[in-house]
Amino acid sequence: MGASLPHSLYRADQVRNGERKIAADLGVEMYTLMESAGLAAYQSMRSRWPATSKILVLCGGGNNGGDGYVIARLAIEAGLSVTLWSVVDPSKLTGDALTAKERYLQKGGAITRDKPAQTEVEVVVDALLGTGLCRTVAGKFLEAVKWINHQACPVLAVDIPSGLDADTGAIWGEAVHASVTVTFVALKQGLFTGQARALCGECVFDGLGIGEAFESSFPPAAIRVDAEWAEALLPPRSPVVHKGNVGRVLCIGGQRGMGGAVILCGQAALRTGAGLVALLTDGSNLTAALSRQPELMTREWDSSQDAQILTESLAWADVLALGQSEWSKALFAAAMSANKPMVVDADALNLLAASPRYAENWVLTPHPGEAAKLLSVSTAKIEQDRFSAVKELQKRYGGVVVLKGAGTIVYDGLDTFVIHAGNPGMASGGMGDVLTGVIASALSQTRFPSKAATFGTFIHSFAADNASQAGERGLLASDLLPWLGKNIKQMQC
Structure with missing residues (x-):
């Protein structure tokens, strides 16, 4: 357009x-x-x-x-x-x-x-x-x-x-x-x-x-978010900033053999400016995570372990990113009780659909299929009126809702934002995990869920547009990572 x-x-x-x-x-x-x-x-x-x-x-x-x-x-x-x-x-x-x-x-x-x-x-x-x-x-x-x-x-x-x-x-x-x-x-x-x-x-x-x-x-009725609008959402950094005051993000997920999602989430959080990022994941993912991104902090956890590691990790974090893991039920329950700002995606959304609850300090990032589960309707019903769907999701679950898809919609209970960026190349595995990390990172830096969700969703799609300059087909979620390290003006050069 x-x-x-x-x-x-x-x-x-x-x-x-x-x-x-x-x-x-x-x-x-x-x-x-x-x-x-x-x-x-x-x-x-x-x-x-x-x-x-x-x-x-x-x-x-x-x-x-x-x-x-x-x-x-x-x-x-x-x-x-x-x-x-x-x-x-x-x-x-x-x-x-x-x-x-x-x-x-x-x-x-x-x-x-x-x-x-x-x-x-x-x-x-x-x-x-x-x-x-x-x-x-x-x-x-x-x-x-x-x-x-x-x-x-x-x-x-x-x-x-x-x-x-x-x-x-x-x-x-x-x-x-x-x-x-x-x-x-x-x-x-x-x-x-x-x-x-x-x-x-x-x-x-x-x-x-x-x-x-x-x-x-x-x-x-809504705001169209482009580069000009998004640029004002993330505050500039102070010349004396240090890693301890730009946010600590804990990415939770990754069962054995399924560690890619949580690693991408952690990498995206780092690339988008979080000061410290840790993974709480299955031990089989640790070597891959550190070889892929040595700046990530890692902690091993499985459901048979003592709860102390989980308790300490949750206490350490400013923001939680809950993603994909079939063994996430115990983690999900613990994260809910921690009452920390969080970004909820993938399997965590399915758990939320099974046990609905309301919170003000989270960002939910469903795609239309997950939104359908959360509202107990068909995916076609969601796509028939995406504006009504995102408002009903927020009314029922609270916080900020990011309804993904072509023309992603962000709704915080008051204002509606439509993301004017993104391309068909984003229809590939791992894109949602990167988005979770980006929003979690923005949330750790701004502490305003609506701004974090809107900026994070835009910069994720904008990075995908830049990464697809050589072609949309075959675009990988990891292709976005180098672009996430740039600001909007640098991307436009």
């Missing part, structure tokens, strides 16, 4: 109602906004595909379709060959959409109700369905969406790819796969999480002259 986007994200109803109020307050006619939206979309199309001479504009019956008529008229005025396919009866248009249609026809434009020949299309403009969609795409709209997705040419989506939910990022049965999405007035939260990450392509924003007034008048 494109740069220079606002950080504030809104629900569709906020934008729909708010833009009318702001326009009225500023004395701006709603049709003027439609003209501005059509112009912004048209200019984006010409700037990205300047050699285009033949375009197809698909229009629905609402204001999104009206934007399409404006785009088609501007294209005719510029000498382009335009085919406009209306999936609704154009004689039934009303309001601003009717005005836009009439002005298009006055310029010599024509309207067809039939699918054009594929060879006639160089760029497709999707102006079928806007942000108010709330039911499964069907009928002629479904036929049109499927037709668009079978074209080899680029697609420009007006405000949102048709079929995508503007609030949740879920798909209403079928949705357009856009190359570029030009969205207006304010950013819709559903464009940045879930299936939207695969559908929107590059996201371009235009406030249509009222965007700043809108943002200053209405509180956002």
Whole structure:
């Protein structure tokens, strides 16, 4: 998605109602906004595909379709060959959409109700369905969406790819796969999480002259976290800092033969700036841990041992990182009783699902499958509305919840953050273990769970983006470690 986007994200109803109020307050006619939206979309199309001479504009019956008529008229005025396919009866248009249609026809434009020949299309403009969609795409709209997705040419989506939910990022049965999405007035939260990450392509924003007034008048539903936003979350280090006052992290996990996860967690915590990091793990993992990362402190533990080692280790730590281990039930119980700030992932989340409890001082990092267990619903239910899911998780379990996935969402009970970083190469084993270590390290340095979770989640995804510069396929969790040792400005060089 494109740069220079606002950080504030809104629900569709906020934008729909708010833009009318702001326009009225500023004395701006709603049709003027439609003209501005059509112009912004048209200019984006010409700037990205300047050699285009033949375009197809698909229009629905609402204001999104009206934007399409404006785009088609501007294209005719510029000498382009335009085919406009209306999936609704154009004689039934009303309001601003009717005005836009009439002005298009006055310029010599024509309207067809039939699918054009594929060879006639160089760029497709999707102006079928806007942000108010709330039911499964069907009928002629479904036929049109499927037709668009079978074209080899680029697609420009007006405000949102048709079929995508503007609030949740879920798909209403079928949705357009856009190359570029030009969205207006304010950013819709559903464009940045879930299936939207695969559908929107590059996201371009235009406030249509009222965007700043809108943002200053209405509180956002969520915050888009990019490098600029994240940079302010982790405080700079004092010149006189020492290892004893930048946090001690204890990473717990790693049964025999499964030590990779806890080692990656510990390495990530070190690389992200924790002063001291120790592993509490099965003895079979100690040699591998120290050969891989000699800066790690290690302590051996198994369930047959005296509880003193466990008690001492928990007392030593400022922050706990609980990860993957089938023998973690006893460790989990002891960690809970220690009442220390902690990051909970993997098997520890499964144990939490089996014995639910509430705490304010932890960060939970479930992927959708783990979230489904925690809420006793299906994974599909989680993905259907990720914003509602993360809020329900936090309500039930407390603390800060990081719902992983495309467009990871962080919720602390008050504010919602959407991570605008990450790539498909992160779909590999060990990425979650690295994230646990990163958040635990940030928590040991800031002592603010919300800031730690938001910064840690962003820097983890941002490191993955930098590490994938040579290619996303085959990206390993350990490839992130060298990047985690850099600050955001160094990564951007």
